[in-house]
Amino acid sequence: xxxxxxxxxxxxxxxxxxxxxxxxxxxxxxxxxxxxxxxxxxxxxxxxxxxxxxxxxxxxxxxxxxxxxxxxxxxxxxxxxxxxxxxxxxxxxxxxxxxxxxxxxxxxxxxxxxxxxxxxxxxxxxxxxxxxxxxxxxxxxxxxxxxxxxxxxxxxxxxxxxxxxxxxxxxxxxxxxxxxxxxxxxxxxxxxxxxxxxxxxxxxxxxxxxxxxxxxxxxxxxxxxxxxxxxxxxxxxxxxxxxxxxxxxxxxxxxxxxxxxxxxxxxxxxxxxxxxxxxxxxxxxxxxxxxxxxxxxxxxxxxxxxxxxxxxxxxxxxxxxxxxxxxxxxxxxxxxxxxxxxxxxxxxxxxxxxxxxxxxxxxxxxxxxxxxxxxxxxxxxxxxxxxxxxxxxxxxxxxxxxxxxxxxxxxxxxxxxxxxxxx
Amino acid sequence: xxxxxxxxxxxxxxxxxxxxxxxxxxxxxxxxxxxxxxxxxxxxxxxxxxxxxxxxxxxxxxxxxxxxxxxxxxxxxxxxxxxxxxxxxxxxxxxxxxxxxxxxxxxxxxxxxxxxxxxxxxxxxxxxxxxxxxxxxxxxxxxxxxxxxxxxxxxxxxxxxxxxxxxxxxxxxxxxxxxxxxxxxxxxxxxxxxxxxxxxxxxxxxxxxxxxxxxxxxxxxxxxxxxxxxxxxxxxxxxxxxxxxxxxxxxxxxxxxxxxxxxxxxxxxxxxxxxxxxxxxxxxxxxxxxxxxxxxxxxxxxxxxxxxxxxxxxxxxxxxxxxxxxxxxxxxxxxxxxxxxxxxxxxxxxxxxxxxxxxxxxxxxxxxxxxxxxxxxxxxxxxxxxxxxxxxxxxxxxxxxxxxxxxxxxxxxxxxxxxxxxxxxxxxxxxxxxxxxxxxxxxxxxxxxxxxxxxxxxxxxxxxxxxxxxxxxxxxxxx
Numbered sequence: 001x002x003x004x005x006x007x008x009x010x011x012x013x014x015x016x017x018x019x020x021x022x023x024x025x026x027x028x029x030x031x032x033x034x035x036x037x038x039x040x041x042x043x044x045x046x047x048x049x050x051x052x053x054x055x056x057x058x059x060x061x062x063x064x065x066x067x068x069x070x071x072x073x074x075x076x077x078x079x080x081x082x083x084x085x086x087x088x089x090x091x092x093x094x095x096x097x098x099x100x101x102x103x104x105x106x107x108x109x110x111x112x113x114x115x116x117x118x119x120x121x122x123x124x125x126x127x128x129x130x131x132x133x134x135x136x137x138x139x140x141x142x143x144x145x146x147x148x149x150x151x152x153x154x155x156x157x158x159x160x161x162x163x164x165x166x167x168x169x170x171x172x173x174x175x176x177x178x179x180x181x182x183x184x185x186x187x188x189x190x191x192x193x194x195x196x197x198x199x200x201x202x203x204x205x206x207x208x209x210x211x212x213x214x215x216x217x218x219x220x221x222x223x224x225x226x227x228x229x230x231x232x233x234x235x236x237x238x239x240x241x242x243x244x245x246x247x248x249x250x251x252x253x254x255x256x257x258x259x260x261x262x263x264x265x266x267x268x269x270x271x272x273x274x275x276x277x278x279x280x281x282x283x284x285x286x287x288x289x290x291x292x293x294x295x296x297x298x299x300x301x302x303x304x305x306x307x308x309x310x311x312x313x314x315x316x317x318x319x320x321x322x323x324x325x326x327x328x329x330x331x332x333x334x335x336x337x338x339x340x341x342x343x344x345x346x347x348x349x350x351x352x353x354x355x356x357x358x359x360x361x362x363x364x365x366x367x368x369x370x371x372x373x374x375x376x377x378x379x380x381x382x383x384x385x386x387x388x389x390x391x392x393x394x395x396x397x398x399x400x401x402x403x404x405x406x407x408x409x410x411x412x413x414x415x416x417x418x419x420x421x422x423x
Numbered sequence: 424x425x426x427x428x429x430x431x432x433x434x435x436x437x438x439x440x441x442x443x444x445x446x447x448x449x450x451x452x453x454x455x456x457x458x459x460x461x462x463x464x465x466x467x468x469x470x471x472x473x474x475x476x477x478x479x480x481x482x483x484x485x486x487x488x489x490x491x492x493x494x495x496x497x498x499x500x501x502x503x504x505x506x507x508x509x510x511x512x513x514x515x516x517x518x519x520x521x522x523x524x525x526x527x528x529x530x531x532x533x534x535x536x537x538x539x540x541x542x543x544x545x546x547x548x549x550x551x552x553x554x555x556x557x558x559x560x561x562x563x564x565x566x567x568x569x570x571x572x573x574x575x576x577x578x579x580x581x582x583x584x585x586x587x588x589x590x591x592x593x594x595x596x597x598x599x600x601x602x603x604x605x606x607x608x609x610x611x612x613x614x615x616x617x618x619x620x621x622x623x624x625x626x627x628x629x630x631x632x633x634x635x636x637x638x639x640x641x642x643x644x645x646x647x648x649x650x651x652x653x654x655x656x657x658x659x660x661x662x663x664x665x666x667x668x669x670x671x672x673x674x675x676x677x678x679x680x681x682x683x684x685x686x687x688x689x690x691x692x693x694x695x696x697x698x699x700x701x702x703x704x705x706x707x708x709x710x711x712x713x714x715x716x717x718x719x720x721x722x723x724x725x726x727x728x729x730x731x732x733x734x735x736x737x738x739x740x741x742x743x744x745x746x747x748x749x750x751x752x753x754x755x756x757x758x759x760x761x762x763x764x765x766x767x768x769x770x771x772x773x774x775x776x777x778x779x780x781x782x783x784x785x786x787x788x789x790x791x792x793x794x795x796x797x798x799x800x801x802x803x804x805x806x807x808x809x810x811x812x813x814x815x816x817x818x819x820x821x822x823x824x825x826x827x828x829x830x831x832x833x834x835x836x837x838x839x840x841x842x843x844x845x846x847x848x849x850x851x852x853x854x855x856x857x858x859x860x861x862x863x864x865x866x867x868x869x870x871x872x873x874x875x876x877x878x879x880x881x882x883x884x885x886x887x888x889x890x891x892x893x894x895x896x897x898x899x900x901x902x
Contacts, residue, residue: 001808001812087824089811100815100822100823102822103822105816106811106812106815106822121862122866124730126653126729126730126731127726127729129728131703131706131709132704132705135889135894136888136890136894142866143866143867143869143870146870147870148901151884152900152901153873153897153899154899154901178901217706218703220703223888223889223890223892224893224894263827263828
């Protein structure tokens with residue numbers, strides 16, 4: 001068995017892993033190693049050939065591969081070592097990773113600390129229970145995207161897309177550009193799942209109909225998809241009788257949600273959070289296993305890669321400090337809770353040490369779309385931070401910084417309440 | 424024209440079991456199937472249970488075959504390296520009315536010579552199955568009921584038969600038969616005519632159509648649909664045994680059981696249809712599965728389903744499993760009405776059919792070359808760390824994990840494509856290795872498997888099928 005020794009091992013070389021690795025190196029970790037299962041770094045960004053990345057982080061509009069290239073260059077400059085074509089099979093105790101490596105065969109990576117950045121996977125037909133037959137031609141949007149953009153294969157000619165997630169809308173445009181006809185994008189909720197700018201640029205600009213509060217109720221076709229039945233749904237998401245409409249198509253793309261990829265995490269016995277489906281972390285992105293950190297979509301599904309890069313730097317720096325033995329002491333803890341109007345808050349815990357001027361970034365999502373409102377962070381009966389917003393959507397992540405010295409109680413609650421517009 | 428001693432129509436579990444049994448003798452044996460892979464219909468979509476036959480109608484051929492077959496599976500699955508486990512079944516009674524029928528079920532088991540069925544108290548049942556509805560009053564324990572990988576059973580039977588000299592003509596549909604002087608003289612197929620000394624009809628759902636070709640049309644076969652859920656391995660509410668409801672006249676009812684790979688299986692419905700191609704699931708059927716199983720296992724987490732499927736049992740009308748010989752078609756052996764219990768019965772049916780063929784005049788000379796063993800594809804996930812290290816040193820393709828949910832490498836996929844019965848479609852690979860059968864359902868590995876298959880089969884990706892002809896995955900190239 002091949003052996004690798006390092007200070008910080010990063011599992012996954014997508015945007016989260018790249019950013020964490022570069023940050024760990026800058027923090028002073030000598031040997032940082034990224035373990036990537038694909039043949040090259042970049043993760044899902046490599047198949048996202050559209051523009052729209054980097055507006056926050058680089059203040060410049062980049063394509064996915066361009067965004068990835070910036071970080072790959074940084075990683076190279078920082079002399080981050082990389083094991084590509086290598087998949088982690090097990091995360092053992094004492095921070096050992098057992099991997100299958102294309103170059104070296106079975107490989108053991110022993111690390112001072114570990115950053116988990118495996119990203120996420122797509123929800124499938126099975127998990128959303130669409131009745132009907134099981135023909136060819138049903139793809140998750142991401143699988144279709146990989147086939148088209150990395151393998152140069154088209155997957156269909158007449159398409160219905162279920163789910164208005166960002167990848168779904170982007171694939172609606174992509175398939176239209178390849179000459180396919182996109183009959184409709186169908187969304188079960190009465191509001192858009194992805195970013196508004198993607199609706200404008202990918203659907204409206206190409207006259208692709210968006211059917212909100214509709215869903216696919218049956219798939220038809222023996223060998224290949226021959227069509228799908230679409231129905232309107234009521235407030236309880238139940239199909240309304242008499243609203244059935246048949247779309248003749250050969251392809252159904254699913255963009256019905258992403259699930260953090262936490263097989264390794266759960267198998268290693270790390271505490272998981274139920275709503276995010278990712279590990280429970282503190283503001284340093286540290287999991288319940290003190291030497292293991294997590295960042296990016298493995299933690300909670302993000303809408304912007306820019307957020308992932310920023311959040312992953314926190315994990316990378318903390319992992320480096322842990323490996324170097326300079327990780328600060330925790331004097332007390334506070335739990336972060338989702339209050340009114342908020343679906344979840346990440347991190348789930350705050351560790352408060354000696355530095356009371358330290359600020360922690362709280363990432364969260366609202367439960368339903370809303371107009372003007374106010375975000376409040378409360379602790380020990382006081383409002384410790386607040387901000388006014390003009391609107392909020394579940395598809396767009398919000399964040400708030402909190403000064404740790406202001407955290408008074410055992411809990412920190414984030415809530416969002418509507419605000420009366422003043423003339 | 425091709426010639427053979429025995430032609431078996433149908434490469435399901437029954438056809439393959441008969442073929443393997445015949446491969447023990449010095450004979451030319453041929454199996455034809457309209458599908459591109461073995462085990463493509465009822466043999467793949469069922470509850471994957473090896474029954475004891477405790478609840479069969481005593482005295483019937485079905486009872487005789489199932490009861491005789493059950494003990495064969497220990498040896499058979501060892502020889503063929505097919506995953507099999509006797510997890511045992513429980514039959515819990517939740518109402519007084521149900522409770523009172525237990526005596527009759529135990530008595531029925533006795534008449535079927537299944538003597539090891541025991542009564543269980545409510546306490547014992549809840550200890551064995553903590554997730555059982557606490558209103559349970561008592562039940563039966565049927566210890567020898569087992570779970571198996573049904574796809575691998577068929578593939579392994581076929582591969583072993585092939586290694587021992589049987590020819591498989593897949594993607595070949597029988598279109599007609601010529602009967603002359605009370606014998607089938609020629610079998611017409613989509614790939615030419617075959618002259619066979621004996622013909623065995625093991626065509627399952629299509630058994631009636633084949634029998635009709637020799638003028639036997641005094642019955643018909645209708646599909647009885649069963650819809651199932653497969654739950655994620657990680658689902659919190661699990662069962663350890665096959666939890667059976669008390670059977671009704673039409674069906675064994677909707678059960679919950681572990682699969683041999685650690686998922687939970689929930690189903691099936693029993694719906695009589697006329698369309699033999701209708702393998703669709705529907706909301707009403709799936710809802711009824713959920714409701715019925717919830718009555719037994721109140722905490723079942725259907726939201727953890729990773730997929731749903733429907734299978735079609737070949738229901739004979741008039742009913743019953745039959746093995747028929749005819750005075751006016753002397754070389755034609757007809758196996759009809761092989762339904763729910765067919766997966767189990769196949770091991771005995773293979774031997775039964777060979778005995779019939781001998782009585783019909785087929786000369787059986789033992790083949791000293793016969794090897795009962797078939798080696799499975801070595802699976803990385805089942806190996807110790809040392810074994811994983813060794814195989815990766817020896818075979819570099821085992822270093823590349825393609826399906827991350829089920830931990831399947833390129834080495835295993837390439838092996839499946841080049842086996843004696845080759846996997847030539849995405850689903851064929853999936854049935855053999857579980858690639859894409861995990862929680863991501865192929866979302867991640869699908870595009871990679873297409874690439875590997877195209878390379879190994881030497882065809883463009885556009886020709887890779889999901890399953891049967893026409894189930895293309897790729898429509899062309901990006902412009």
